[in-house]
Amino acid sequence: MSEPPTVDIRAHLDAVFRGEAGRILASLIRLLGDFDVAEDAMHDAFNAALQRWPAEGLPANPRAWLISTARFKAIDAIRRRTRFEASQDDIADTLHGGEPAAAAGDDELPDDRLKLIFVCCHPALAPDARAALTLREVCGLTTEEIARAFLTSAPTIAQRIVRAKAKIRDERIPYQVPSRAELPERIGAVLAVVYLLFNEGYSASSGPSLTRAELSAEAIRLGRVLLELLPDPEVIGLVALMLLHESRRAARISAGGELVLLEQQDRSAWNHALIREGVALAERALATRRFGPYTLQAAIAAVHAEAPAPEATDWRQICALYAALLAMQPSPVIELNRAAAIAMHEGPAAGLALIDALVARGELRDYHLAHAARADLFRRLGRRDEARAAYAQAHALAKAEPERRYLEKRVRELS
Amino acid sequence: MNGAQSRARNPHSTMKYICLGYIDPKKFSSASETEMNAMMDSCFAYDDQLRANGHFKGGEGLQPPNTAMTLRYTNGRVVVTDGPFAETTEQLGGIMILEARDLNHAVELISKHPGAKFGPWEIRPAADLGEMVRQSEARRRQAGKPKG
Numbered sequence: 145m146s147e148p149p150t151v152d153i154r155a156h157l158d159a160v161f162r163g164e165a166g167r168i169l170a171s172l173i174r175l176l177g178d179f180d181v182a183e184d185a186m187h188d189a190f191n192a193a194l195q196r197w198p199a200e201g202l203p204a205n206p207r208a209w210l211i212s213t214a215r216f217k218a219i220d221a222i223r224r225r226t227r228f229e230a231s232q233d234d235i236a237d238t239l240h241g242g243e244p245a246a247a248a249g250d251d252e253l254p255d256d257r258l259k260l261i262f263v264c265c266h267p268a269l270a271p272d273a274r275a276a277l278t279l280r281e282v283c284g285l286t287t288e289e290i291a292r293a294f295l296t297s298a299p300t301i302a303q304r305i306v307r308a309k310a311k312i313r314d315e316r317i318p319y320q321v322p323s324r325a326e327l328p329e330r331i332g333a334v335l336a337v338v339y340l341l342f343n344e345g346y347s348a349s350s351g352p353s354l355t356r357a358e359l360s361a362e363a364i365r366l367g368r369v370l371l372e373l374l375p376d377p378e379v380i381g382l383v384a385l386m387l388l389h390e391s392r393r394a395a396r397i398s399a400g401g402e403l404v405l406l407e408q409q410d411r412s413a414w415n416h417a418l419i420r421e422g423v424a425l426a427e428r429a430l431a432t433r434r435f436g437p438y439t440l441q442a443a444i445a446a447v448h449a450e451a452p453a454p455e456a457t458d459w460r461q462i463c464a465l466y467a468a469l470l471a472m473q474p475s476p477v478i479e480l481n482r483a484a485a486i487a488m489h490e491g492p493a494a495g496l497a498l499i500d501a502l503v504a505r506g507e508l509r510d511y512h513l514a515h516a517a518r519a520d521l522f523r524r525l526g527r528r529d530e531a532r533a534a535y536a537q538a539h540a541l542a543k544a545e546p547e548r549r550y551l552e553k554r555v556r557e558l559s
Numbered sequence: 560m561n562g563a564q565s566r567a568r569n570p571h572s573t574m575k576y577i578c579l580g581y582i583d584p585k586k587f588s589s590a591s592e593t594e595m596n597a598m599m600d601s602c603f604a605y606d607d608q609l610r611a612n613g614h615f616k617g618g619e620g621l622q623p624p625n626t627a628m629t630l631r632y633t634n635g636r637v638v639v640t641d642g643p644f645a646e647t648t649e650q651l652g653g654i655m656i657l658e659a660r661d662l663n664h665a666v667e668l669i670s671k672h673p674g675a676k677f678g679p680w681e682i683r684p685a686a687d688l689g690e691m692v693r694q695s696e697a698r699r700r701q702a703g704k705p706k707g
Contacts, residue, residue: 180667183667187660188612191613280661286660286662287661287662287663288574288662288684289661298662298684301662302662305663306663306666
């Protein structure tokens with residue numbers, strides 16, 4: 145019994161892969177200067193480990209062993225290829241044209257993964273390609289898994305990824321963390337991808353719900369990696385926002401698959417561990433006094449999360465947070481949300497006046513939620529005919545099935 | 560740290576893709592013998608590399624379309640004709656069963672294949688018929704049982 149059985153080695157290797165593949169790949173891209181070469185090399189190294197570790201025993205530092213083995217495999221593969229394929233010289237060029245591999249050594253650098261995230265979310269790439277590339281290269285999902293999550297076909301996703309990688313190569317998009325001057329804008333692009341992934345998994349009401357929930361979980365994991373590597377106030381704010389939304393997942397859909405509004409949710413079904421963590425992060429981001437829109441949205445979500453019942457909500461504070469958000473990021477949708485908060489704080493008439501003015505301006509004329517909000521305020525004021533007409537208008541504009549069912553129910557209740 | 564990797568694909572899990580390699584005969588007719596040899600050598604060398612890395616799970620080159628026979632079920636019986644179903648400028652030249660981690664990996668492996676210079680490749684995931692076969696077996700067992 146001197147050698148560990150092969151099964152154990154395999155299980156150990158699987159664990160190393162799950163925990164370290166992202167870091168190893170990120171280091172290899174830095175060392176080898178090419179996504180595809182790095183990916184192949186990493187998988188060759190894992191295969192080599194599967195063959196050699198059972199006989200040779202576990203190396204002292206498995207990650208370093210894998211990175212150095214992968215690097216040798218890649219250089220080997222490129223030499224073999226250049227023997228018969230002159231045109232492959234450009235890959236060898238890329239390999240040597242990247243960062244000074246020899247000087248950097250084989251070990252990972254702590255910000256390798258951060259570089260990988262910044263490359264995958266580079267503004268030069270098409271926005272839908274950024275999300276797909278991040279899921280595949282940073283999170284390790286397969287093309288097929290990404291396609292299922294986005295309810296699209298695998299060839300569509302594959303093409304986005306191929307084009308994005310070609311663009312990274314052709315335009316020589318640098319594999320680096322952006323300079324301090326570029327950082328705010330570039331972080332913005334990264335956070336937009338993370339939040340898009342989260343919302344894809346959170347708000348979509350169609351498709352296999354399990355896969356979609358995993359997409360939100362993936363976004364939160366990615367957010368946590370960013371939080372560890374780059375604790376910028378807006379990174380903290382976005383993680384807080386995602387955790388606070390996630391805390392309500394179980395309560396926001398009824399057993400029959402209907403959407404349940406915040407007011408009607410069973411607050412005991414909220415995940416209070418996530419709320420505690422989200423609230424603490426939101427407070428941490430606010431304390432920096434350098435926060436942005438994600439932090440303010442997280443703060444609003446935190447106020448809701450801390451109210452034991454809807455009537456205990458601190459609407460005054462929510463109105464103030466919306467005013468700050470609006471000053472930072474003027475948008476008619478945020479104005480609408482602020483008007484709804486004012487209606488709760490100062491009464492339905494005050495909110496209605498604001499929404500009417502907003503709709504009169506034209507931007508929200510075709511936005512179903514603006515009409516639903518008006519309808520709701522008419523109802524609370526006892527103006528049933530106007531409420532019914534506004535609900536009908538909202539219903540005519542709404543597209544998602546659960547929302548349409550909810551609006552139909554409201555119209556029926558007033559008839 | 561557990562990080563972003565907890566949902567990562569298993570390092571040993573792969574999928575099968577059937578790769579159909581097409582040939583444009585015009586590109587061959589103009590090639591000299593030296594050029595043809597160089598092209599064959601590069602294709603076979605790359606196939607060897609795919610084999611060495613465990614990606615090549617089988618495959619065959621095909622003889623030209625004029626060696627083919629086509630069977631078709633017509634009016635209750637099988638009608639056999641010689642030649643392929645349709646003449647096209649691009650002819651199916653070979654098939655390969657490729658093992659890859661996902662569709663992008665398959666695309667990457669095949670895009671390096673020197674054969675791609677002589678005609679297009681079509682890559683299709685193998686269909687998993689396991690469940691269909693199991694259901695069919697159950698139906699056939701049921702049908703074989705004596706009645707009553």
